[in-house]
Amino acid sequence: MDPVFVWQEEYNIGVEAIDQEHQRLFKIINKLFAMREEEKNSQWACQEGIKFFKGHTVKHFADEEAYMASIHYPGLEEHQRIHQGFRNHTLPTLERELKQSGYALDTVDHFLGVCAGWLIGHTLTEDQAITGKPVRRWDNLPPDQELTALKKLIIQLVFDMFHLESHLISGAYGGEKFGRGVYYRLVYGRKQDEARLEIFMVFEEKLLINTVGKIMDLHTNKLDSMLMHAARYTARQFVGRVLEHMPDGASYGLKEENLLSYEQFQRAFGQQKLQVSLLFDTGAGYFSYCAAAPQLLEGSVGTPLVDENVMSEVEKYLSRREAQEIAEEQDQRRKILVVDDSLTIRQSMAKLLSQDYNVSLAESGVAAIRTITLNRPDLVLLDYEMPVCDGRQTLEMLRSEQSFRDLPVVFLTGQSDPGVVRQLVSLRPSGYLLKYLKPDEIKRKIDAFFEKQKVGA
Numbered sequence: 001m002d003p004v005f006v007w008q009e010e011y012n013i014g015v016e017a018i019d020q021e022h023q024r025l026f027k028i029i030n031k032l033f034a035m036r037e038e039e040k041n042s043q044w045a046c047q048e049g050i051k052f053f054k055g056h057t058v059k060h061f062a063d064e065e066a067y068m069a070s071i072h073y074p075g076l077e078e079h080q081r082i083h084q085g086f087r088n089h090t091l092p093t094l095e096r097e098l099k100q101s102g103y104a105l106d107t108v109d110h111f112l113g114v115c116a117g118w119l120i121g122h123t124l125t126e127d128q129a130i131t132g133k134p135v136r137r138w139d140n141l142p143p144d145q146e147l148t149a150l151k152k153l154i155i156q157l158v159f160d161m162f163h164l165e166s167h168l169i170s171g172a173y174g175g176e177k178f179g180r181g182v183y184y185r186l187v188y189g190r191k192q193d194e195a196r197l198e199i200f201m202v203f204e205e206k207l208l209i210n211t212v213g214k215i216m217d218l219h220t221n222k223l224d225s226m227l228m229h230a231a232r233y234t235a236r237q238f239v240g241r242v243l244e245h246m247p248d249g250a251s252y253g254l255k256e257e258n259l260l261s262y263e264q265f266q267r268a269f270g271q272q273k274l275q276v277s278l279l280f281d282t283g284a285g286y287f288s289y290c291a292a293a294p295q296l297l298e299g300s301v302g303t304p305l306v307d308e309n310v311m312s313e314v315e316k317y318l319s320r321r322e323a324q325e326i327a328e329e330q331d332q333r334r335k336i337l338v339v340d341d342s343l344t345i346r347q348s349m350a351k352l353l354s355q356d357y358n359v360s361l362a363e364s365g366v367a368a369i370r371t372i373t374l375n376r377p378d379l380v381l382l383d384y385e386m387p388v389c390d391g392r393q394t395l396e397m398l399r400s401e402q403s404f405r406d407l408p409v410v411f412l413t414g415q416s417d418p419g420v421v422r423q424l425v426s427l428r429p430s431g432y433l434l435k436y437l438k439p440d441e442i443k444r445k446i447d448a449f450f451e452k453q454k455v456g457a
Contacts, residue, residue, distance in 0.1 A: 003033045003116070003216040003226070010163070011123050015067060021060040022123055028053045029115055036108050043103040050098070053115065054091055061087060078250050082240070086118060093307045106225070110311050113226040117233025120215055124161040125241045143275075147171075150242070150276060154289055157241055158282060161234075162211045166282040169373070173279035173288045175269040176371045177360065180205040180325065182223070183265035184232070185301060186239055188252035197252055198272060199239055200265070200290040203231075204374075207285025223321075228314050232257070232305075242289075258302040259317045261324075268301040279370060286374060333358045334450055335376075339368040339394070340383040340412060345435065349381065352439050353446065365389030369397055372404060379449070381433070384413040395427055410449070 005026045012019045032049045061083040068076040094111045101107040151168055158166045186199040205223060208231045213220060218227060236254065243249035260268065272292035279288045303313055335358045338349045346361045353359050360377065362368040366389055368380065380398075384391035391411055398404040411432040425432075431449065433442055 003112075003218050004030050005033075005116070005119070005215065006217060017063055018060075018067065021056065021063065024056055025053070025060065025119060028056060029112070029119060032112055032115075036105070036112065046098065046103050046108060050095060050111070054095070057091070058087055075244065078244060090114065090118070097307075097311075106311060106315075109226040110229055113229025114233055116216055116226070117212070117230035118237075120161075120212060120230065121234045121237025121240075125157065125237050147276065149245070151278060153242060153245060154278065154280065157238060158280070161238070162215075162282075162284075164211070164282040164284055166280045168278060169281050169286075170279040170366070170370055171277070172366070173277045173290065174367050174370060175266055176362070176367065177262055177375050178202055178204050178286065179375045181262065181374075182208065182231070182321075183260040183262060184235060185256075185258040185260055185265075185268060186236065186254060187256040188243070189255040190248075190251050191253070192251070196255065197243075198292040200269060200288070201235055201239070202265070202288040202290075203235075204285035204287065207282060207287055210284040223318060225311070225314050225318060228259075228318060229310075232259075256304045258304060259314065260302050261320065264302045331358060334378040335360070336379045336381060336446070337362060337368060337371055337377040338381045338412075339363075339365065339386075340381075341386045342383075345383070345412070348439070349442075352443055356447075365391070365394030365397070368394055372398070372407065376407070378408070379430075379446075380407060380409045381412050381446075382409050382429075384411045384432075385415070392427060395429060408449075408453075410446075 007023050007026050011022060028049065032046070032053065035046060035049060065076065065080055065083065068079060073079075094114060098107050098111060151171075155166050155168070158164050182203045182205060184201045184203070186201070188197040188199070189195065206221075208223065208227065209218070209220060212231045212234050213227050216227070216230065220227070223231075236257070243252060258264075269290070274290055275293050276289065276291040278290070279286065303309065305313055333356060336353055337360050338346055338353075339362045340346050340349070341363055343363070346363065350359045350361060360371060360375065362371050365382075365386060368382070371377075372380065382391045382394060386394075391413075395409055395411075398407060398409065408430040411427075411429050412435055413432060414435045431445075433445060437445075
């Protein structure tokens with residue numbers, strides 16, 4: 001089934017001329033969606049449709065800017081810059097790409113994906129701001145108040161755009177792997193110096209399908225190139241709205257974007273000193289918003305997406321993700337999460353178990369909860385004697401959640417005192433392991449645990 005945009009009442013902002021033009025743009029892009037696979041006259045239809053879309057877009061920008069000026073909207077200059085970039089760079093680049101390819105289907109999909117993402121972001125973030133409250137920049141706010149304001153803004157933006165009631169589940173996301181995640185990096189820079197602002201946005205795949213895909217009425221359970229392009233542009237405009245509230249945010253322009261594998265994301269994430277690292281649950285999927293402090297430009301991470309390579313790089317990214325997902329599905333190894341505040345213990349357990357098990361690591365109880373939430377394991381090996389949030393507290397948090405009550409948890413402990421053992425058993429874990437046992441004995445006990453589970457099943 002072809003994508004289709006369905007105009008919703010909530011997209012109206014109450015300014016008749018702008019609302020009518022938005023509805024026309026929806027109709028135009030729907031006609032292009034319908035024409036994309038027609039062989040007869042497909043090139044002519046695309047050319048005429050694109051011309052019509054471009055003409056209406058340019059007219060809409062002019063009308064919109066005139067309205068902003070008439071009400072003395074404080075964000076006029078920023079909106080003019082966004083409009084100019086789309087009108088003078090994005091559209092001409094896409095049109096040139098279509099002509100050079102002879103209107104090949106992949107370039108048509110790229111054009112439609114970008115236009116769809118722009119239309120979603122434009123209608124649901126940029127224009128809604130015109131009739132909303134004036135943007136309040138967070139100048140001179142203490143860091144804790146600025147962070148609180150950012151959390152509220154992100155939750156409000158998600159609701160305004162997608163009508164999802166999101167809530168913060170962690171204010172210290174540590175880069176844990178999402179089950180089926182998309183890892184997106186945006187780098188913003190200023191003209192006056194080489195300072196940069198680095199943003200990471202991590203999405204559960206199903207969230208993109210349930211938001212951007214839903215607006216496009218796509219009936220799918222996986223990402224394709226058109227949806228990926230639309231998601232990129234929607235995310236860029238989402239971040240743009242966030243930057244409008246930040247001190248000097250308007251002075252930053254997008255310099256680089258990357259779609260990263262989880263391994264690339266881990267390396268980039270670990271190198272940054274993050275000011276913000278937030279994890280949200282929307283009910284339709286998880287996402288994380290992370291920001292590093294402005295700093296001097298350094299080396300790139302992954303392949304930067306530019307006009308000349310964006311189509312091929314998105315296709316490569318989707319292909320690599322699919323290959324990775326197939327490999328993970330074919331991997332019959334059980335998943336074990338090792339939770340211990342000792343790096344030595346974590347590394348030695350990973351070395352011991354990785355050949356026969358898929359092992360992930362967490363250095364604290366809080367990090368364990370995040371990891372389990374995003375990528376559920378088959379067994380948790382949990383250090384009992386951890387600082388701050390110890391094994392008891394971590395297990396209690398897990399058992400308080402209905403979905404985690406049956407998750408097998410085995411305590412790791414360095415104490416064999418009978419009183420400590422009785423205390424461990426009273427918490428009703430799935431078992432306990434003494435850390436000082438020989439490695440082959442620990443491995444044998446874990447193997448036996450899973451064999452017993454198999455027999456019980």
